[in-house]
Amino acid sequence: ASVGDSVDALVASSAERLTIAEQVALAKWDSKGRVEDPPREAVVIDKAKEAGAASQIDGDWVAAFFRAQIEANKEVQYAQLAAWHRAGAAPAHQPVDLVHDIRPRLGLLQTQFIRQLAIAAPLRMAVNCNAQVAQAVGNYAIGHNLELDSARVAALDRAMAGFCGAK
Numbered sequence: 001a002s003v004g005d006s007v008d009a010l011v012a013s014s015a016e017r018l019t020i021a022e023q024v025a026l027a028k029w030d031s032k033g034r035v036e037d038p039p040r041e042a043v044v045i046d047k048a049k050e051a052g053a054a055s056q057i058d059g060d061w062v063a064a065f066f067r068a069q070i071e072a073n074k075e076v077q078y079a080q081l082a083a084w085h086r087a088g089a090a091p092a093h094q095p096v097d098l099v100h101d102i103r104p105r106l107g108l109l110q111t112q113f114i115r116q117l118a119i120a121a122p123l124r125m126a127v128n129c130n131a132q133v134a135q136a137v138g139n140y141a142i143g144h145n146l147e148l149d150s151a152r153v154a155a156l157d158r159a160m161a162g163f164c165g166a167k
């Protein structure tokens with residue numbers, strides 16, 4: 001896979017992670033739990049840094065990348081929970097097990113992210129990095145018939161916002 005393709009792959013993984021955010025939101029609707037769980041965020045970032053180190057990926061960069069992924073995840077959760085509060089109910093759904101099902105799925109995705117980050121690493125220092133990432137998100141949106149000004153595309157832009165710059 002080329003470096004350019006790897007940014008497309010990161011955008012696709014980010015979209016997958018945001019789809020899982022919808023399941024997280026359902027779990028939190030049922031449990032009445034808070035969206036933001038700072039100790040859990042610390043665990044997610046520590047694990048990512050550890051996995052990144054094994055692939056010779058800069059720890060500060062991996063941390064910045066996953067902080068953005070987590071922020072986007074919360075953005076999706078807040079929007080969905082508010083929509084369900086306005087509607088008076090969440091959509092009918094099976095029980096969602098955050099700890100035993102959803103977080104492990106996020107963990108599997110993390111492995112995929114690390115692989116893709118290792119390939120895409122040279123691009124983060126490119127002068128046009130932000131433009132390339134924005135373009136990759138735009139291409140994803142077009143390919144999936146998403147309006148560029150939709151909440152989903154905004155969340156994808158947020159999710160990829162930690163990719164460029166720094167070391």
Ligand SMILES: O=C(O)C(=O)C[C@]1(C(=O)O)C=C[C@@H](O)C=C1
Nearest residue numbers: 024035036037040041044070073
């Ligand atoms: O695991 C959770 O509880 C989530 O809401 C997911 C997630 C994440 O993106 O990894 C997002 C927000 C929380 O603060 C912690 C982690």
